[in-house]
Amino acid sequence: DPEPKYGMAVTGVAEPGRLLRNDAAEPGLPITLTKPIGVGLLNNRHKQTGEVFDEAIALMTTLNRDASSAAVAAGVRAATDVTGFGILGHGLEVARGSNARVVIERARLPFLTRAEELAEAGFVTGASHRNWAAYGAEVTLPEGLPDWQRHLLTDPQTSGGLLVAVAPEAAEATLARIRAAGYPLAAI
16 A cells, blocks of 8 residues: 555545435425635735734634534435535535525625625635636526625635535524524524
8 A cells, every 4th residue: 555645544434324415405495504605705805905804713713513413413404515616606516416406595695794895895716706607607696786796605615614405394493503503693
């Protein structure tokens, strides 16, 4: 055997019945987002100005472990993390894999405090533009949506939240569990 790349080999066993898949959503299942969006915008502002955003640091250092445990306990059916492709890209990933349509209500999405302000001011990452170029043809946005609002939806996340789908009758209880687990801005 060749030497492991970083000096250690990691092996493990997963129980197939406990795996959370991004291709197992079904029409009619509500989707909950566990963390707010906008960390890419705040990080880009930081790179350009040196301004530090404690809210972004707190978000990026909060693991998804407790949110995923709460979702599993509530009977999650499908899940994915929201990272480099933004909420639209990862929503599209679930839609493609599940052969379903995902509808994201922008007004219900949680955002970091200054994310909308920074998007409107143009602190958009290059990845946000690349994301839209990669999958925008498969996304339907409301007519007349300003570009800065689209950039919020394509904003890449570092240590972003989870998108979890549960049965409709379990959605509110799942949201309550996730919030109680330490994700107060989680939203359906």
